[in-house]
Amino acid sequence: MNMLISESVLTNRQCALLTVGQMAEADRRSVAAGVSSFELMANAGAAVAHEIECHWTPRPVLVLCGPGNNGGDGFVTAHVLAEAGWPVRVAMLGSRFSLKDEARQHAQRWVGEVEALSPEVLEGAELIVDALFGAGLSRPLQDQALETLAAASHGTVPIVAIDTPSGVMGDSGESLGAVPAVLTVTFFRKKPGHLLLPGRDLCGEVIVADIGTPKAVLDAIAPQTYENHPALWLANLPRATSDTDKHSRGHALIFGGYPMTGAARMAARGAARAGSGLTTIAVPEIAFPIYATVLDSIMVRPWLTPEDFGHLLNGSRFSAWLIGPGAGVDKETFGHALAMLATGRPTIIDADAITAFQDEPGALDRAIHGPCVLTPHESEFRRVFDPFGDKLTRTRAAARRCGAVVVLKGSDTVIAAPDGRAIINANAPPTLATAGTGDVLSGIILGLLAQGMSAFDSAAAGVWLHGAAAAEFGPGLLAEDLPDLLPAVFRRLYS
Numbered sequence: 001m002n003m004l005i006s007e008s009v010l011t012n013r014q015c016a017l018l019t020v021g022q023m024a025e026a027d028r029r030s031v032a033a034g035v036s037s038f039e040l041m042a043n044a045g046a047a048v049a050h051e052i053e054c055h056w057t058p059r060p061v062l063v064l065c066g067p068g069n070n071g072g073d074g075f076v077t078a079h080v081l082a083e084a085g086w087p088v089r090v091a092m093l094g095s096r097f098s099l100k101d102e103a104r105q106h107a108q109r110w111v112g113e114v115e116a117l118s119p120e121v122l123e124g125a126e127l128i129v130d131a132l133f134g135a136g137l138s139r140p141l142q143d144q145a146l147e148t149l150a151a152a153s154h155g156t157v158p159i160v161a162i163d164t165p166s167g168v169m170g171d172s173g174e175s176l177g178a179v180p181a182v183l184t185v186t187f188f189r190k191k192p193g194h195l196l197l198p199g200r201d202l203c204g205e206v207i208v209a210d211i212g213t214p215k216a217v218l219d220a221i222a223p224q225t226y227e228n229h230p231a232l233w234l235a236n237l238p239r240a241t242s243d244t245d246k247h248s249r250g251h252a253l254i255f256g257g258y259p260m261t262g263a264a265r266m267a268a269r270g271a272a273r274a275g276s277g278l279t280t281i282a283v284p285e286i287a288f289p290i291y292a293t294v295l296d297s298i299m300v301r302p303w304l305t306p307e308d309f310g311h312l313l314n315g316s317r318f319s320a321w322l323i324g325p326g327a328g329v330d331k332e333t334f335g336h337a338l339a340m341l342a343t344g345r346p347t348i349i350d351a352d353a354i355t356a357f358q359d360e361p362g363a364l365d366r367a368i369h370g371p372c373v374l375t376p377h378e379s380e381f382r383r384v385f386d387p388f389g390d391k392l393t394r395t396r397a398a399a400r401r402c403g404a405v406v407v408l409k410g411s412d413t414v415i416a417a418p419d420g421r422a423i424i425n426a427n428a429p430p431t432l433a434t435a436g437t438g439d440v441l442s443g444i445i446l447g448l449l450a451q452g453m454s455a456f457d458s459a460a461a462g463v464w465l466h467g468a469a470a471a472e473f474g475p476g477l478l479a480e481d482l483p484d485l486l487p488a489v490f491r492r493l494y495s
Ligand SMILES: NC(=O)C1=CN([C@@H]2O[C@H](COP(=O)(O)OP(=O)(O)OC[C@H]3O[C@@H](n4cnc5c(N)ncnc54)[C@H](O)[C@@H]3O)[C@@H](O)[C@H]2O)[C@H](O)CC1
Pocket: 023, 026, 027, 040, 041, 044, 066, 067, 068, 069, 070, 071, 072, 073, 132, 133, 134, 135, 136, 137, 138, 139, 140, 141, 142, 162, 163, 164, 187, 188, 211, 213
């Protein structure tokens, strides 16, 4: 899949994600701008039918309709497919006479039978359209809806979901009884639940259809959440020009631990490949021979006492620092991290250096006053931040509390800024679940920070580049492969 090239035409407006509430506001503003709800629903159902016709040859279709507008979209889909000559049946949760407004109007155009929803209606269907619940789901699926979808998921018949697989919460990606679809057709913009797990996995392929919502409604809504994509940060990605020298590309410093020395070395290679002009690992003197014998362009700087390390930081040569990979969870790491943060220069706190604050999370908040990125995985996050709420909400709250950009890692990494902006990343392949990949990630972000990119852009770009590098390699990936995959990713980004 040539993701880099085909997606590079997107603009950041197209990467915007809307909450369920914002989507309802988009509908209201569309109506105010002269596009009726009836028309929006007609376009939505027609878009679903169109995608079905693009993906499958005609076959017996069963449309499962719910009591709200998602069900209304389902009636339109049924109508359009039937007009095109497909054999279509409709089953409904509740009565079509309880439908309201445009859903009721569209249901009236369906002249065929409406069967009562139950697992028995699945008999004979070769394609199922799930139009039970979309954005309006407010409580867990139960009774006929739950049983029918569960029975459908036990068979081999493909399920196409309208807006979201019923049971997936649009704002959080949480599942209240959803079953996997092979295709989900949503409208105008994705919602966070299409990208956050388990929602993303339950959606299958996601298609965003234009249903006539005027683009200007986005300006009024001013979305704060985005899907990670180069359109968000490519213009700010540092690039060497003819008057660049190595010093103007920044100098990254990494705290090198002992005895676990590989982590800092991998981070250093990530920083250097991300374009840092100079990269230095500062190491306790005892570890100097270990580091020095295996590094070439990356410099090694020994220090004897914590005071020596402090003096190193107070020199003006370094443009960004990282502590965490292989650092050890102890008082020294806590002290070195505080010393880095006290300079106010761009700092990344990762891994052991996050855990070092577990007994005193407030000290982290008090110390952060310059550009700072924290890169916890779930367990590290829970040691210093509030574990309650969905991933997007938790990451935003953490960033707001501590004043740093927080990167909460995983298959659905969330990057949040203290001002409320957030990005969800979806390009990370599962091959990244191997030792040391987090060290390379913090190194890549460091390399970008060292060149003067902002903390939020460095974090977003670093996470995306890391995922693209892993995708470039495929199966059998080791963390140490990642830095050397970056040149190919950059080449394609710039082509
Ligand atoms: N711009 C757009 O995205 C458009 C989307 N459209 C479609 O409209 C739905 C949202 O419609 P809404 O009526 O708000 O919600 P639902 O259809 O999901 O149903 C709400 C309905 O169901 C009840 N309910 C909620 N949860 C449960 C439950 N677990 N069990 C039983 N009943 C439940 C709730 O009380 C309501 O009565 C969106 O997803 C799109 O598909 C428009 O058609 C066009 C514009």
